Amino acid sequence: MARNLTRDMTNGSPTKLILKFSVPMLIGNIFQQLYNMVDSIVVGKFVGSDALAAVGSTMSILFLIFGLTFGLSAGISIVISQYFGAKDYENVKKSFATATYIVIGASAIMGVTGFLLTRTFLELLNTPDTIINESEIYMKIAFAGILGIACYNGMAAVLRALGDSITPLVFLIIASILNVLLDLLFVVVFGMGVAGVAIATIIAQMVSAAGCTIYALLRVKLLRMPLREFKPDPLIFRKCIRLGLPVALQNSFVSVSLMALQSVINSFHAVVIAATTVVNRIEQLVLQPSMSLGAATASFTGQNIGAGQIDRVKQGYRSSSLIIIIFSLIMLPIMFFGGEAIMKIFTKQEDMEVVRYGVEGIRITSFFYFFVGMIFITRNFLSGTGDIHIPMIMGITEVICRVLFARLMAANASIGFRGIFWATAFTWLVTGFLGIWRVATGKWKGKSVVKNSV
Template identity: 30%
Template sequence: NYLVLGFVNGIACGFSIPISWTFGAKDYVEMRRYTANAVWLSVFFAAVLTVVTVAMTRSILVWTNTPDNIIDLADIYIRTIFIGIPFTLLYNMTSALMRALGDSKRPLYFLLVASFLNIGLDLLCIITFKMGVFGAAFATVFSQAVAGLGSLWYILKHYNELRWNKEESRLSRQHCVKLCGMGIPMGLQCSITAIGSVVLQGAVNGLGSDIVAAQTAGGKAAQFLSVPLESIGTAMTTYASQNMGAHDLNRVNKGVNTALGIGCVYSVASFLILRVLDKALIGLFLESSQTEIMANAQSFIFWNSVFYIPLAVLIIYRYTIQGLGYSSLAMFAGVAEMIARAMVGFLFVPLWGYFAACIANPVAWFFACFFLIPAYIVVFRKLKQEKARPHANL
């Protein structure tokens, strides 16, 4: 699932970087040209990804050793999610565009609307209409469609500076190359990271459906409090790219240090919250009678949340490097994560069983940090030596 949706989110964030650069440099003509070409590219990627992924859903599930007793349900759920890729890309692109122009509040508002709508539709479709996994997937797609269309409406109504003329809206090879140079590496980074997760998931699937259920429930509960860390990272992409456009690298470094402080404090608070509320959160996905599965889910939450600080460090440095224009370099952090998760899946799950699955994410986070921290230092020093010259081909 994230193998594809992560790519969608990555290209949307990447497309917004040149837009943010030109906004920071106050070059509004180029900003509109980048925006128009980002729209054309988004339409292309949405069409291609939807057709390919819907056609390959069953094969992907077979490749990952999905247990026979859940493969049909997984097929229905994931195929429905893939059908909604155009809406997913619409929401991610409009949100990234608003953040690129310095508006981080509206994307949050539309995200909250989508989240509450998703919860309400989940209850309606699953409990009232008995639509099962299709209902859960439909609720997700419909909620993202509402958020995406709402964001688009807001942009068209309130962002007059983005209204391009006929000449600015033309497809430009130069602008498309720059956009793809930012977007595709960011998308691939997410997909490469997910490949390791797919390999790991294949190993975990071999441990049985109860273990899969525990890992899934624990992962969802842990993700509930790790998502804000991604928001900090996304903010750093915009912050770094705007200040890059304004040629103020010192502010970038100050922002990184501030974000690291916020991320560390939040990580500790999240760990403490999960120690108290883990069982309650797991109860949203499992029945209280499933005591062994719940205990395994709690173990997964513990071993992930106790290492939220390296996750925060990873996210902040990775997104900052991307905002500075080095998406390809940041992609190698995804390679490090992929190698770590695949290594755990191939070598340690057969030896240590479920415990190896619990520590796979932290191992991957440490691998990525070992690459990203020195990478950021090298990038920052290089840009300082160049005296923060603007990108010549913006």
């Protein structure tokens, strides 16, 4: 059996395997963030702060809908990685076929729901009248293109479960370059504004989805099967839903907390909204190493828990945690002292007030990068073992903390807009500790879906 693009992670140094797997993912995730960052830079530089605020005000809602499909992809990845680690290749094929139906069905439902409820969502978030129409345009176009996002992430999740983090990277780079070119074409040349960046993004995402899928099917024989066999398996379907639904709900809980925070942000003027939009874009980039390392930890953990190698699972967790500590210590001075220069990349020269607000925010949250890094590590570690209920509880914790802290702090006149950033920082702190505690208890052992029937 040819396994051209797959990687068995049940043998070899855990640290080397995790780093080797996560580096291509990191590069890919950085390019994926370019979708949103380029949108922000182009509208901020060539349209203005109101357009920048309009794009930023949609992010929490988009993540709510997209997060549900991403969560289902995560459940699929857990099942496939554990079957692959157990060398049960027949069920790997069945899982892939089942996953295809889940991803397409879920994206259709979420896309239609989001498209129809766009205005309602924006009104619930108290989106200012000055930007709500442009926000609605951006969101509707994004929801119309959800299938491309879902298919790419679903295919990438399958390949990463098999140990391949290179193929998703290649097509993300292609799509990111295309996105930049189309952004400039639609906004600068054609003057399409917010609609232009949204259209550019969905075209690029569809290209990455189609390319990744076609190439993988041609190269990975493990994923190819006769069309008559390409049908959902009821048992595996239940396993994917049982594992994916809690992750999807966890993502939705995080999204709800972000929406609650966005509602607080929208109570301030457009300059604060623009500043928080830029800070969110910057920190999404800063957090990519933690996210990539977390995803690598999930694949490593899934394969090794499927193979019954508990000691290697523990070694992988320790290696990932050490890397997060080192990364956080490096990033603290860079972000604390370099925040102003980075903020200026996203803004016009006359928008110095946006820069000033953003720099204050970055200097607060940069001290808490370790804790958000450990959220990604512990959440993915627990998901990889099949212990999926605690990650969902971590999502609920984020909702409670972010809403509570944001409401209390932003309402305090002496704290003001800084309460937005303190709320995020304290949420990271509490949720990170919860994940660390759960791993330390060892209750995640014996949760393998390969050994436990549904």
